[in-house]
Amino acid sequence: MILERLYLENYKQFRDPLELEPPEGAIGVVGANGAGKTTLFESILWAFFGPQAGGERFKNDMIPWSGGSSRDRTAVRVTLDTGGGRYTVERTLQSGRAQARVLSGMGGEILSGPREVSDWVQNHLLGMDQKAFESTFFARQKELEFFSGVTGISRQREVARLLGISRIERARELLNEERRKVRERAEFLEARLAGRDREGLEEELAAVREEKAELQLRLAAARKEHEAASSELAAARQERERLEELYREHNRLSSELREARAGEQRAADRAQALRERLRELDEAERELERLRPALERLPRVGRELKRLDETRRQIEDRERAKRELGRARRRAAEAVVRSSRLLEDLDGFDEEPLPGWAAVLRIEDETEQMHEAVRVLRHAPDALRAAEERLHRLKDLGRRHAELEREEAGLRRAEEALAGLAEDLSAVEEEIREVSGGEDLEALSERLRGRKEDLRQKIAALEGEAAAAGREAANLDRAREIVEAAGSEGECPTCRRPFDGDDYRAVVETQKRQAKILRDRAAEALAEAGRLREEADAVSGRLRSVAGRLRELTLLKERRTQTAARLKSAEESLARDRRRVEELRAQLPAAPPAEEEIRRATDRVAWLTRLREAGAGISSCIQAFRDAEESVAELRDEIRQLADLAYDAEEHRRLEAERAHLEGVRGRVEVLRADLSRRGGIERELDEAETAGKSCRERASSLKARLAGLAFNEAEYRAAGERLRAAELQRDALGERLHELEREHTRLEHRLESVAGRLREYDADRKRADEQAARAGRLERMNRLFKEFYVELSSRARPALEREASELVRMLTDGKYERVEFDENYGLRLFDGLSDAYGIERFSGGEADIVSLAARVSLSKMISARNSEALGFIVLDEVFGALDSDRRHNVLLALDRLKRAFGQIFIISHVVDVQESALLDEIWLVEEDGENKSRTRVLKPGKSDLERIL
Numbered sequence: 001m002i003l004e005r006l007y008l009e010n011y012k013q014f015r016d017p018l019e020l021e022p023p024e025g026a027i028g029v030v031g032a033n034g035a036g037k038t039t040l041f042e043s044i045l046w047a048f049f050g051p052q053a054g055g056e057r058f059k060n061d062m063i064p065w066s067g068g069s070s071r072d073r074t075a076v077r078v079t080l081d082t083g084g085g086r087y088t089v090e091r092t093l094q095s096g097r098a099q100a101r102v103l104s105g106m107g108g109e110i111l112s113g114p115r116e117v118s119d120w121v122q123n124h125l126l127g128m129d130q131k132a133f134e135s136t137f138f139a140r141q142k143e144l145e146f147f148s149g150v151t152g153i154s155r156q157r158e159v160a161r162l163l164g165i166s167r168i169e170r171a172r173e174l175l176n177e178e179r180r181k182v183r184e185r186a187e188f189l190e191a192r193l194a195g196r197d198r199e200g201l202e203e204e205l206a207a208v209r210e211e212k213a214e215l216q217l218r219l220a221a222a223r224k225e226h227e228a229a230s231s232e233l234a235a236a237r238q239e240r241e242r243l244e245e246l247y248r249e250h251n252r253l254s255s256e257l258r259e260a261r262a263g264e265q266r267a268a269d270r271a272q273a274l275r276e277r278l279r280e281l282d283e284a285e286r287e288l289e290r291l292r293p294a295l296e297r298l299p300r301v302g303r304e305l306k307r308l309d310e311t312r313r314q315i316e317d318r319e320r321a322k323r324e325l326g327r328a329r330r331r332a333a334e335a336v337v338r339s340s341r342l343l344e345d346l347d348g349f350d351e352e353p354l355p356g357w358a359a360v361l362r363i364e365d366e367t368e369q370m371h372e373a374v375r376v377l378r379h380a381p382d383a384l385r386a387a388e389e390r391l392h393r394l395k396d397l398g399r400r401h402a403e404l405e406r407e408e409a410g411l412r413r414a415e416e417a418l419a420g421l422a423e424d425l426s427a428v429e430e431e432i433r434e435v436s437g438g439e440d441l442e443a444l445s446e447r448l449r450g451r452k453e454d455l456r457q458k459i460a461a462l463e464g465e466a467a468a469a470g471r472e473a474a475n476l477d478r479a480r481e482i483v484e485a486a487g488s489e490g491e492c493p494t495c496r497r498p499f500d501g502d503d504y505r506a507v508v509e510t511q512k513r514q515a516k517i518l519r520d521r522a523a524e525a526l527a528e529a530g531r532l533r534e535e536a537d538a539v540s541g542r543l544r545s546v547a548g549r550l551r552e553l554t555l556l557k558e559r560r561t562q563t564a565a566r567l568k569s570a571e572e573s574l575a576r577d578r579r580r581v582e583e584l585r586a587q588l589p590a591a592p593p594a595e596e597e598i599r600r601a602t603d604r605v606a607w608l609t610r611l612r613e614a615g616a617g618i619s620s621c622i623q624a625f626r627d628a629e630e631s632v633a634e635l636r637d638e639i640r641q642l643a644d645l646a647y648d649a650e651e652h653r654r655l656e657a658e659r660a661h662l663e664g665v666r667g668r669v670e671v672l673r674a675d676l677s678r679r680g681g682i683e684r685e686l687d688e689a690e691t692a693g694k695s696c697r698e699r700a701s702s703l704k705a706r707l708a709g710l711a712f713n714e715a716e717y718r719a720a721g722e723r724l725r726a727a728e729l730q731r732d733a734l735g736e737r738l739h740e741l742e743r744e745h746t747r748l749e750h751r752l753e754s755v756a757g758r759l760r761e762y763d764a765d766r767k768r769a770d771e772q773a774a775r776a777g778r779l780e781r782m783n784r785l786f787k788e789f790y791v792e793l794s795s796r797a798r799p800a801l802e803r804e805a806s807e808l809v810r811m812l813t814d815g816k817y818e819r820v821e822f823d824e825n826y827g828l829r830l831f832d833g834l835s836d837a838y839g840i841e842r843f844s845g846g847e848a849d850i851v852s853l854a855a856r857v858s859l860s861k862m863i864s865a866r867n868s869e870a871l872g873f874i875v876l877d878e879v880f881g882a883l884d885s886d887r888r889h890n891v892l893l894a895l896d897r898l899k900r901a902f903g904q905i906f907i908i909s910h911v912v913d914v915q916e917s918a919l920l921d922e923i924w925l926v927e928e929d930g931e932n933k934s935r936t937r938v939l940k941p942g943k944s945d946l947e948r949i950l
Helices: 037-053 114-126 130-137 141-149 152-163 166-194 198-295 298-345 357-361 366-377 380-436 441-489 503-587 595-641 649-676 679-708 714-812 845-865 885-898 945-949
Strands: 002-009 018-020 025-031 074-081 086-094 097-104 109-112 138-140 819-822 828-831 873-877 904-909 922-928 934-939
Touching: 002 037, 018 934, 025 037, 037 074, 037 086, 037 097, 037 114, 037 130, 037 873, 037 904, 037 922, 086 114, 097 114, 109 114, 130 873, 138 845, 166 714, 198 649, 198 679, 198 714, 298 366, 298 595, 298 649, 357 366, 366 595, 380 503, 380 595, 441 503, 714 819, 714 845, 819 845, 828 845, 845 885, 885 904
Parallel strands: 025 904, 025 922, 138 873, 873 904
Antiparallel strands: 002 018, 002 074, 074 086, 086 097, 097 109, 819 828, 922 934
8 A cells, every 4th residue: 555646735734735745665755854754744634633643733723723723724635556456535624614525436426425435544545543554654753763862761661652452551550540440449448347336226216116116106196186176166166167157247337327427428528518618709709800900900910011021121232332332343353463573473584475465564554464474475385385396306316315325325335245255155165175085975974884894794694704714624624633632443434444554643643733724714714804994994094084074065066055045035135236336426416516506495495384374363363353344333223223212110129019909810810710610510510419319318228237247246256266176276286296196206207217228328328338448359359450451462562573673773774684582571672693693782773773673664664564455655754864975875875775665655854865765766845934834845866956955
């Protein structure tokens, strides 16, 4: 299963649509830290599992680009080629609503729904859950380091986490916590049971039941007595109700009789009052005839008072006009004075600001001067605008000349800086030529590494040959010693025949000679190995020197790129500055305006501003003067018209008193007329009162007859009341006694329930205590089973991991190392095929890195092999960050060979020599712009460093 296509849109910092189609082989994912290299592959986790991919970074509100809107659509599409078909998993998010679907290779939809897609991916496409999938295809730096740089127990836990068996340990922790809680509950229940007596509770329960039975007999007798008293009370109440009905009827009739008599008396009183009211109306008619002559004088008195009021108002208007006349004259004088003061303040110009201004100041008459000044000052706004425009032109010329001077100075500084950058670039180029010496340092380094590896293999072969020759010589010496010990009577150690003649000596001499030949051969091999080791040391020294030069050359190339970029930027900036200077020179005159000219123009604007403001002030003075003069003329006419008026105040007061008296008379007449208008109503009310009195007398006679026939006996009524009260007291006393017995019965029932409840609680606690103790035992057995299961899984996983890692190590080292093994904490031991195994810390850093890489990749292959579909791609995230250049080179060579085991290897790195490695089949350059948006460019190997950066 390989990654065929990856599409992102609005996913985190990848705002713009991005589609990538990785080839098979090694793909380098390069760029600055934080640009979004890892985010590319985390998007696969989000597409497959959504927010359940794990952690805050996969929540819906963290997915869209932070600079956009939640209404913008986010989409991730992942296409996998499984060998048996292609499947595309698509997940989208818009306005907080997530959608997902799975498409077949032909584009048809297989299923949809966020949770349904996650379940299908886990169960059908991958055959593994999210944690297993992430552990399989994602390998980070810390996961390579823990095989060689982490303590044993930490390494064991990390491997268990990647294999997925750490969840068993977590289950054991939860199980032990539950077992502790169960034991605590059992101990608590046992402590509660220790202070209680079950036999005492049973005895108390029997005593309460016996007391309850006795009380029930007494309660039955009390209920019979209470029922008899209730029957007597019912009979007494019935008799009392009969007499109560008669009593209420007697009282009702008596009340109605009293009401009828009272109504008769009220009707008589009302008739008498109405007759008296008719006599008063007769007297009112006579009084109305007496008042009619006085009422006829009221209109004439009103007309005379109206004439006097008008005369008094006109005299008051005349006095007011005289006062207003004085104020108007003062306002006219004040307007002339204000105008004169304004003109005095405007005297003092060095030159005439407006035509005719000097003539205005020489006019003697203040009124005439005021009017002439307004005429001249009407031209002040136009003159001010012209003066301001001239001043603005002068200042703008001065400002632009100053700007030209600054631009020319900046241009000179930019030319100097450009010359300095050109010198720096030439110096860097010279240093690059000196460091490289005209050689291809990378090719030289590769040749030296190859020569060093050849020498190391030859040295190992010579040392092995010397060791073998030494062992064979030692065997010959042991055989010779055996022959010599047997003597000439012995037998040949080869053919087992007895020695004949000089055979014994010949055999001994031959063995000595052959042993010497072997020792000489071993010495020659060791000498040759020593010579080759000296040559290898020289090659290593030269290799270190070349590596240092390579590092220096890389830094110099980066410097050259940066300096060239600054030089280009400086040239572009200098060209812009030159164009700006030329434009300014073409627009400006040769010399700037003089300071004195600007000062005079400024003074003229200030004076004209004052004149314009003064014109408004003098105009207001003229308007005020004219308004005052008009008021004076109007007031004089008004005073002349009101000069001959005369007013008698005493006559005015007398007529007002007379009118007040006549108004009172008119009010009395109106009251009398209103009273007389009601005469007919009063007469009708008198007839109604006499009729009502007669009706009340008749009703009183009828009620007296009905009371006489009722036959009500008050003594009998009181006796029935006494009988009822006695029956109620008897019934209440028996009822109280009955209630007391019922309360006692209820108390005994509660006590009985309490004792029974405590007994049930005791039995329940006893049962729960036994259940908790039994459950604690079951949990203890489960804990032992989980522990045995964890040990069994670990014992099964380690051999399989050893086989997988050994096969990779043989491939990555060309058979130099045959086998690896893991101890119980997954510590690595390495076999070289000739000697015993040693811990990984005994080997060089580069070899340790290769073995650690093989172990981590083996973990991924094991996890993948346990599932339905094996992964054909792996992501190595910043696995080179802590390695030096030599160790990075060794790991890169190993990865080149590892491409045979995986369809795709994605290498995320910001290290320069990783980005420039020849093992990469394609390069993805991830860049970030000024708006924090990332984009990815696909580059092909073979381009220069500068081309890749740009």
